[in-house]
Amino acid sequence: MCLAVPGKVVEIFEENGLKMGHIDYAGAISRACLEYVPEIRLGDYTVVHAGFALSILDEEEAAKSFAAWRELQAAAAREGVDLFGRPLADADADADEQE
Amino acid sequence: MCLAVPGKVVEIFEENGLKMGHIDYAGAISRACLEYVPEIRLGDYTVVHAGFALSILDEEEAAKSFAAWRELQAAAAREGVDLFGRPLADADADADEQE
Amino acid sequence: MLKHLDEYRDPALARKLLAEIAAVTTRPWVIMEICGGHTHAIIRHGIDLLLPRQLELVHGPGCPVCVTPVALIDQALALARRPEVIFTSFGDMLRVPGSRESLARIRARGGDIRTVYSPLEAVNLAVQNPAQEVVFFAVGFETTAPGNALAVQQAARLGLTNFSLLVSHVLVPPAIGALLAAPDNRIQAFLAPGHVCTVEGLQDYEAMAAAHQVPMVPAGFEPVDILAAILLLVRQLEEGRAQVENEYRRSVRPEGNPAARLAVEQVFQVCHRTWRGLGEIPASGLRLRPEFAAFDAQCKFALEETGEMESPQCISGAILRGESKPPQCPAFGKECTPEHPLGATMVSSEGACAAYRHANRQ
Amino acid sequence: MLKHLDEYRDPALARKLLAEIAAVTTRPWVIMEICGGHTHAIIRHGIDLLLPRQLELVHGPGCPVCVTPVALIDQALALARRPEVIFTSFGDMLRVPGSRESLARIRARGGDIRTVYSPLEAVNLAVQNPAQEVVFFAVGFETTAPGNALAVQQAARLGLTNFSLLVSHVLVPPAIGALLAAPDNRIQAFLAPGHVCTVEGLQDYEAMAAAHQVPMVPAGFEPVDILAAILLLVRQLEEGRAQVENEYRRSVRPEGNPAARLAVEQVFQVCHRTWRGLGEIPASGLRLRPEFAAFDAQCKFALEETGEMESPQCISGAILRGESKPPQCPAFGKECTPEHPLGATMVSSEGACAAYRHANRQ
Amino acid sequence: MSWQIKPENFGCPLPAADGATVQLAHGGGSRLAAELIEQTLVPAFADPVLSRLEDQAVLESPLGAGERLAFTTDSFVVDPLFFPGGSIGELAINGTINDLAMGGARPLYLSVALIVEEGLELAILRRVIADLGAAAKAAGVRVVTGDTKVVGRGSCDKIFINTSGIGAVPAGLALSAANLQPGDKIIISGTMADHGMAIMSCRQGLSFAEPLTSDTAALHQLTAAIMAAAGMPPAAPAQKANEPEAGQALRAMRDPTRGGVAAVLTEMARASRVGVVIAEETLPVAGPVRGACEILGIDPLFVANEGKLLAVVAPESAGAVLQAMREHPLGRQAAIIGEVVAENPGLVALRTALGPHRIIDLPSGELLPRIC
Amino acid sequence: MSWQIKPENFGCPLPAADGATVQLAHGGGSRLAAELIEQTLVPAFADPVLSRLEDQAVLESPLGAGERLAFTTDSFVVDPLFFPGGSIGELAINGTINDLAMGGARPLYLSVALIVEEGLELAILRRVIADLGAAAKAAGVRVVTGDTKVVGRGSCDKIFINTSGIGAVPAGLALSAANLQPGDKIIISGTMADHGMAIMSCRQGLSFAEPLTSDTAALHQLTAAIMAAAGMPPAAPAQKANEPEAGQALRAMRDPTRGGVAAVLTEMARASRVGVVIAEETLPVAGPVRGACEILGIDPLFVANEGKLLAVVAPESAGAVLQAMREHPLGRQAAIIGEVVAENPGLVALRTALGPHRIIDLPSGELLPRIC
Numbered sequence A, B: 001m002c003l004a005v006p007g008k009v010v011e012i013f014e015e016n017g018l019k020m021g022h023i024d025y026a027g028a029i030s031r032a033c034l035e036y037v038p039e040i041r042l043g044d045y046t047v048v049h050a051g052f053a054l055s056i057l058d059e060e061e062a063a064k065s066f067a068a069w070r071e072l073q074a075a076a077a078r079e080g081v082d083l084f085g086r087p088l089a090d091a092d093a094d095a096d097e098q099e
Numbered sequence C, D: 001m002l003k004h005l006d007e008y009r010d011p012a013l014a015r016k017l018l019a020e021i022a023a024v025t026t027r028p029w030v031i032m033e034i035c036g037g038h039t040h041a042i043i044r045h046g047i048d049l050l051l052p053r054q055l056e057l058v059h060g061p062g063c064p065v066c067v068t069p070v071a072l073i074d075q076a077l078a079l080a081r082r083p084e085v086i087f088t089s090f091g092d093m094l095r096v097p098g099s100r101e102s103l104a105r106i107r108a109r110g111g112d113i114r115t116v117y118s119p120l121e122a123v124n125l126a127v128q129n130p131a132q133e134v135v136f137f138a139v140g141f142e143t144t145a146p147g148n149a150l151a152v153q154q155a156a157r158l159g160l161t162n163f164s165l166l167v168s169h170v171l172v173p174p175a176i177g178a179l180l181a182a183p184d185n186r187i188q189a190f191l192a193p194g195h196v197c198t199v200e201g202l203q204d205y206e207a208m209a210a211a212h213q214v215p216m217v218p219a220g221f222e223p224v225d226i227l228a229a230i231l232l233l234v235r236q237l238e239e240g241r242a243q244v245e246n247e248y249r250r251s252v253r254p255e256g257n258p259a260a261r262l263a264v265e266q267v268f269q270v271c272h273r274t275w276r277g278l279g280e281i282p283a284s285g286l287r288l289r290p291e292f293a294a295f296d297a298q299c300k301f302a303l304e305e306t307g308e309m310e311s312p313q314c315i316s317g318a319i320l321r322g323e324s325k326p327p328q329c330p331a332f333g334k335e336c337t338p339e340h341p342l343g344a345t346m347v348s349s350e351g352a353c354a355a356y357r358h359a360n361r362q
Numbered sequence E, F: 001m002s003w004q005i006k007p008e009n010f011g012c013p014l015p016a017a018d019g020a021t022v023q024l025a026h027g028g029g030s031r032l033a034a035e036l037i038e039q040t041l042v043p044a045f046a047d048p049v050l051s052r053l054e055d056q057a058v059l060e061s062p063l064g065a066g067e068r069l070a071f072t073t074d075s076f077v078v079d080p081l082f083f084p085g086g087s088i089g090e091l092a093i094n095g096t097i098n099d100l101a102m103g104g105a106r107p108l109y110l111s112v113a114l115i116v117e118e119g120l121e122l123a124i125l126r127r128v129i130a131d132l133g134a135a136a137k138a139a140g141v142r143v144v145t146g147d148t149k150v151v152g153r154g155s156c157d158k159i160f161i162n163t164s165g166i167g168a169v170p171a172g173l174a175l176s177a178a179n180l181q182p183g184d185k186i187i188i189s190g191t192m193a194d195h196g197m198a199i200m201s202c203r204q205g206l207s208f209a210e211p212l213t214s215d216t217a218a219l220h221q222l223t224a225a226i227m228a229a230a231g232m233p234p235a236a237p238a239q240k241a242n243e244p245e246a247g248q249a250l251r252a253m254r255d256p257t258r259g260g261v262a263a264v265l266t267e268m269a270r271a272s273r274v275g276v277v278i279a280e281e282t283l284p285v286a287g288p289v290r291g292a293c294e295i296l297g298i299d300p301l302f303v304a305n306e307g308k309l310l311a312v313v314a315p316e317s318a319g320a321v322l323q324a325m326r327e328h329p330l331g332r333q334a335a336i337i338g339e340v341v342a343e344n345p346g347l348v349a350l351r352t353a354l355g356p357h358r359i360i361d362l363p364s365g366e367l368l369p370r371i372c
């Protein structure tokens, strides 16, 4: 349920008394209702479901998550093994055999 | 106005409380309302306009008309000339030139 | 072989009648065939080309396409455009232009317009589509009126509340009267409408023949019928008589069809009617009686008269009365063409203007 | 490049997370992803095939196609068949079969059924078609409810009297409760629905995690999100914790979206709801408040409950609860196929029965 | 390497093959489309080239020495789909065969492209396809390539069929509507208006004492007989294309479909800058067809035929061609109905039974039944 | 002899050419039909054979020694008629050219058959016809025969076009979806899903920062470049038809239209009884197209293309073919996206970016935007 994709607000306007916006997804522009994200500003990223923006993406939280994950990754790289415990150099070549 | 073609009544029936009939025109059968020819019988010829039979053809009157016309024609033939006063034998061959 | 039809196309018999006509004609005569069905047959068989030069046939206004006024066509178009309406019509009316367009064009743009062969089909459509309004375009002369009357009676019997008629019925005798009363009238005799007389009988025609001293012969629609009728007319003209002689005795009784007349009387009443090309003619039409107002589309849908008029340039009235020829009209072939007709005589392909145009005659 | 999306598909990062999951997993665990969006992503990217064998992912009932009961689909079909109705729906519901057919089939037979992307499009259709009734099929979970609520408020504001909703909204927490309360429950942890939580916040999940001692992690929908969430869940399971840990912090705030929650509260109220495959779950759905009854298609059109039931052969409830596998069902592959599904888990292509069928697994 | 088999489409789009009606999904690139092609279309036409299901048929050159390629296309949109004496499937095969045959070609290969309305009963679609296959087989012409599209309910009227055709034209033969010369005879292969009135009668609720049937038929064997009778094609070596051989007795052939005999003769008169005169009493019309035409106020000259042809032949060969036509089952009622004249180029005139001529123009619109 | 000129149709059927919209009467055998053909269709295609307006085109044999005939048909039913980057007219010409080109044929002749809805603005019809003419001219392919039908309002969706095509296949060349062999490389000529998403975006009210355009294009020059790079056609004498030459490096070409890349690869895998594996990260998709696919929940593998092709090439020639494609303007973004394997015959698998494979099946229905 609940397909929702993050896009960037590139225009904000009013229509039939509702706050609406144009949202850019890598160049594809859709319309969304912004009534539920009243504080949104141009340039913000928002998650849109069925034509309604439901949240403003928190860039700081996103960066924090990535920092944590990259840390995990860096740790593995320092160990010189991939996620299956094999030397990192081989990982790409025989990913298939992993299954 | 008032395209109406004579056809022969080949079936009489009732439909939605109306007297209706099937009328035969050289093998093509159409439906007609017979409410206005209440005395019509199978085998009678009737003139049908817009789906309504409007009269029962009077075979006797038809025969009388023909008798009168044939009389005219026979008189002409006896004279040996066609309607343009020329000998009957030529009539078909050069009808075109008449115009 | 079509009995009661093919024998009336016998070329030998037709030629005999033609010879007889030629034999009795001594002077120029102008005869109008009032009925479009006669016009059709005359042109189809080339009868006018075979008559003595001294006989001139004038085509009359006997065709609903010719005479239904623009304002009424516009009302039909307005109804046909309504989303809740299924508009039903004889095929004849589909391409008749109103002031701006035709039923065919509205159908092309999405209007639900259906051609029917009988008005009872329109009643059936109303039964089958209870959620929609079925309107039937009731055009025609005395011949068509009985069927349309019965359709209304049947709808009333079935308790239908979604069926109505847009009525544009016209009557022939008042039109004949108007033509004869015109100051420049040239018409000396009438081929009377055989199927109208089958319904209405001969009383009115006898009165008119007597009053105007003009011979009238109700005729069938096949070549032999038409020629026999013309022969009867020419004989009267040559002999100075002015009577009703019935050529179409196999179908026309003097009293007409009483059952059909009664139904028309029950459902319709006489009214003034405007004829395209001729203008308003008093007591020349039929409208629904007040007790059938529920079936009158003009009441039901509160239609307004658009007051749309004939083009002021158009001289089709004079043409219909035999006073002018099409090339005398300033619009002929310019603003007015068969594709974009301005007047009655260009609207119908039987009309004099359309015929001249097709023939490229100037 | 789609920001906030592509970086969460980074294969290297995903592999690192997989390695970490493998490293921390010491025992078999059963995790349910409740949301169909997660199921979709897991299968699309092949995540289940990369997890340690000891981890079993169970697909949950988080998809309106799966859970909307047959009786309600039948009501939708009855509405869509009405000539005055324009029935609007998300594309998802078009092919869901009711007891005998689907919206797609009714459209194929002439029903005016339109797919919309947003419920506001349905409101616009009502504005544009004042002579017709526009019904919107309001399905979905907490994520979809705010938009549908606003559509009703907007219709009320515009004074529309030809707009209504056929409501089939369901709520996730009661379903989780029902699954956990089942006697044979095998589920030990939940990947919680990230977009539902974006709207509703974490309060209910925290209460459930505490009450049932089951870890819950709201997650985004990209591979890195899902793997990070699974890692968080496995760590909790291995450590014996049962908390809500928020993987999807960039979108999910603890309090959810207050404006959206308020609108839902204003328009809807909680009700009992039957879930296809699971049966009735108390307080697991939303219906329109009495003050919006004018917009309730069930009231407006006086729809009757057909009382249509699931097939008695179908064991999809047990399958959804993880108790049985599809081949144990007597109808599997015989009376029940993806083309003619009998139960919820064959209806959705995400369902276990359909997946087994496509794989020709016996 | 082991594959985990999973459904391709993880959203909720569901299969909806209900087994009874055509779905949008039958229209291409889907499982249902593949099923329809493999289970219905391929068996109906049973052709090895079609069965390969490539984007195109590849065929050994069908042309003999000096032969030219004939190529034609037509779409068929008739309502009702099945009518007395035929169906849209038969029309679609025969119509394109006839357009090839009218150029003197041997019909060889056909394409069949269907546009089907969502919601059509599959049984009807299968019946149409079976009719297509049977008609092609009966005519001995191969269907080698095809296409199927499904459009949304209300976007088409049940089913439309396009057929295109390829044939081989003998060396030295150049039939053309522009070939007519004064004195040529106009021959019709049989009665007029059967097809159009069979269709219109269905719509107008007319019935018939003996069923009035469409005349749909493939005319390529009749045209072969006509060419043989006219001494065509000549044994002589191939000439410059489209230059009629001196004295080529057969000038042109046309099948009078939409617009009827009137439309074909007008086109020929215009293309050849000659006049055409036909005689009313020679026009063959079956009794019930004439009855139906009279009732509905329609002129059979303007009504469609689907199994008749008009041949224009030099006067000295007219007798032989007429004879050959009458000996063929599809030409039993062949008749000379008129001739080519020098006067009034571009116009067709009907000499009525009473003698006068009237001009036959192209009809100005669809044929509608009338009361006036 | 003097003729009295009279209207042909004495009932009240009136001409109704209002100059603005298509009437039923434009559909055949009438004055309006003749006008449409002579004033719009004939000039748009400006072809001497078409201009003769016979029932069939007659053409000098277009086949060189050993060459075979290619024949194909397709109907085009797109809504909207005009969309960013193209129109139904361009699609109809390019699509049939492409189906010929995919068989290795030189496209030569096209037919164009229109089915038009009563009431369509004539200006729109003229624009469609102009697009058809321009596309044919741009591709250097002749339109030699045609047909027009008009159907009642509501009986079709504005306009449907069928084009059929004839081409010449070089001696000895036998491309076929049944030719695939394990080890072969799958090459795509450019980005996926541009056409289908351009259309769907129109319908779903999406717009684009830079207009997303359909990729409609005629690919016959690209296919010629591919054949040359693959050493095709061989100079050697013609072989038995449809027997692939030993070592013919180019196995098959297909344009992934309806059903997209997934449908074409599935058909090839089935026809050749081989498996196909494609790699997710190699699939070229333009950014905005991917954005639109994500929003609407649609997989670009299933979306239609109208100017792309898939070529299957023996591994030793893959580099040369890829190079040749990239040097052609219509192949700049060509990429190897997968290969043929012996395992799992009849199935197509996608290797995801994370490594696992999932089966790509034929879609089970129309593509619908989804929220779930």
Ligand code: SF4
Binding pocket: C311, C313, C314, C315, C316, C319, C326, C329, C330, C331, C332, C333, C336, C337, C341, C342, C343, C344, C345, C346, C347, C353
């Ligand atoms: S040409 Fe037109 S405007 Fe002039 S009289 Fe005739 S109908 Fe009227």
Ligand code: SF4
Binding pocket: D311, D313, D314, D315, D316, D319, D326, D329, D330, D331, D332, D333, D336, D337, D341, D342, D343, D344, D345, D346, D347, D353
């Ligand atoms: S196979 Fe069908 S009937 Fe059996 S459990 Fe699955 S969905 Fe239910």
Ligand SMILES: [Mg+2]
Binding pocket: C079, C080, C081, C082, C083, C084, C085, C086, C087, C111, C112, C113
């Ligand atoms: Mg209407």
Ligand SMILES: [Mg+2]
Binding pocket: D079, D080, D081, D082, D083, D084, D085, D086, D087, D111, D112, D113
């Ligand atoms: Mg409806």
Ligand SMILES: [Mg+2]
Binding pocket: E072, E073, E074, E096, E099, F055, F056, F146, F147
């Ligand atoms: Mg053709």
Ligand SMILES: [Mg+2]
Binding pocket: E074, E095, E096, E099, E257
């Ligand atoms: Mg044809």
Ligand SMILES: [Mg+2]
Binding pocket: E098, E099, E102, E254, E255, E256, E257, F055
């Ligand atoms: Mg033809």
Ligand SMILES: [Mg+2]
Binding pocket: E146, E147, E148, F073, F074, F075
């Ligand atoms: Mg195709």
Ligand SMILES: [Mg+2]
Binding pocket: E055, E056, E146, E147, F072, F073, F074, F099
């Ligand atoms: Mg094709």
Ligand SMILES: [Mg+2]
Binding pocket: F074, F095, F096, F099, F257
């Ligand atoms: Mg194609």
Ligand SMILES: [Mg+2]
Binding pocket: E055, F098, F099, F102, F254, F255, F256, F257
């Ligand atoms: Mg193709």
Ligand SMILES: [Mg+2]
Binding pocket: E073, E074, E075, F146, F147, F148
């Ligand atoms: Mg044609």
